[in-house]
Amino acid sequence: SMRDDARARPRLEKHETHRRSLRTYLASVVRHVACGIWLTCMSLCVGAYSALHKRWPERFELRELARRRRVPWVYEYGLRREVLRTRVNAVRASSEKAQKEHLFVCIHGLAGTPDDLCAMEQRLVRDPRAAVYRVTCNAPFKSFDGVEAGATRIVDELKRVVVKFPGLKRLTVYGNSLGGIYARYAVALMYAEDGNVGTMLGLKPCTFLTTATPHLGVGPYGYFAVVPALARATWSKNLGGSIMELTLSDGHRRKSGQPLLVDMADPEVTEPLNFIGALGAFERRCAFANATNDFLVSYETASISPEYLDPALEHKWRTLESSRVVEEYEHDPDAEDAPLKQPSRDSSKIAFQRRMARGLKTLRWKHVNVAFPGFAPLAHNKICALQRTETMxxxxxxGEWCVDL
Known part of the structure; x- marks a missing residue:
């Protein structure tokens, strides 16, 4: 009867809601366990490699010397993939002879290549006055030897680029993932070389942009939180200086006793480099973050928001019907804004992150947080539309729509 159907309907709806909640919970558990297992296996492989390196160091040293003698990345425009070279050349052709006034520097991330940021270059070279340069000096495995070493190589490379284009007047720097940390260190080096007077290599700083950059390091957030502490310690100590710095495990190696990223975010640190002063020299700063599905650089660290993201909000973003911008706002350091989130539990675990966020937010930032929904956590490479290979x-x-923003 109709009355019986009306009585049964709420029970059926409630039952269906419970089923959906259970499926969502189980899917989340599977995702976290899978990523945790993958990261743990990577840690064990790193530990095994380190043990072999200590057992037979002479063999590894000979291989490393042979690898370093090879000429790095000698491809046209830094592009190894022929399809990408064809695309870029087609876009460049219309503006190749124009006077270049604005240098756009694109810096890839850990174990990355110049190919990774080809989508961004195709977008930028539409402006005939733009000189777009993707750095090649850290590709692909030199990015493991520490932020300072990589940033120093970048500055040396950019000096040659500036000589090539004598009409340059303005500078924009874009860093993807670890490339954003490289960029922060490199602009501090250039700022210091120009005498801290507001220019970098004689150019006026315009825009500083990062995508999926771990400004607050990695570790307490996202999928890394489910990796056993021993496994995290193994790969942070054996994968090179860059990993130690990203995991804030390098304080014991520094004179200040603080991790590099902490010093880089401290407005009171002005010697030997004024990191915050260099960032402040740019007319604008913008940070793009993945709101969900980034298993390498979580929302909190990429968006410079140290409090843990609300799981219900993350689930809402992950189950959207299509990718989109989910948050866009400007942080004004002079305004007394109410906190966006409640203080997190386990506050001691994010003390460094809170300190870094306070330092970075003494500057004005524009924040754009994007969501690539779905089951697979592939957002880290979607935000830059990585196209290194045909499969990638x-x-x-x-993610090309995000690059076009």
Whole structure:
């Protein structure tokens, strides 16, 4: 009867809601366990490699010397993939002879290549006055030897670029993932070389942009939180200086006793480099973050928001029907804004992160947080539309709309 159906309907709806909640919970558990297992296996492989390196150091040293003698990344425009070279050349052709006034520097991340940021270059070279340069000096494995070493190489490379284009007047720096940390260190070096007077290599700083950059390091957030502490310690100590710095495990190696990223975010640190002063020299700063599905650089660290993200909000973003911008706002250091989130539990675990966020937010930032929904945590490479290989292009091409923003 109709009355019986009306009585049964709420029970059925409640039952269906419970089923959906259970499926969502189980899917989340599977995702976290899978990523945790992958990261743990990587840690064990790193530990095994380190043990072999200590057992037979002479063999590894000979291989390393042979690798370093090779000429790095000698491809046209830094592009190894022929399809990408064809695309870039087609866009460049219309503006190749124009006077270049604005240098756009694109810096890839850990174990990355110049190919990774080709989508951004295709967007930027539409302006005939733009000189777009993707750095090649850290590709692909030199990015493991520490932020300072990589940033120093970048500055040396950019000096040659500036000589090539004598009409340059303005500078924009874009860093993806670890490339954003490289960029922060490199601009501090250039700022210091120009005498801290507001220019960098004689150019006027315009825009500083990062995508999926771990400004607050990695470790307490996202999928890294489910990796056993011993495994995290193994790969942070054996994968090179860059990993130690990203995991804030390098304080014992520094004169200040503080991790590098902490010093880089401290407005009171002005010697030997004024990191915050260099960032402040730019007319604008913008940080793009993945709101969900980034298993390498979580929302909190990329968006410079140290409090843990509300799981219900993360689930809402992850289950959207399509990728989109979910948050866009400007942080004004002079305004007394109410906190966006409640203080997190386990506050001691994010003390460094809170301190870094306070330092970075003494400057004005524009924040754009994007969501690539779905089950697979592939957002880290979608946000830059990474197209290094044909397979990667199929997986990450979806992010081209984000690059066009």
């Amino acid at each position: 292009e199929k997986l990450f091409k979806e």
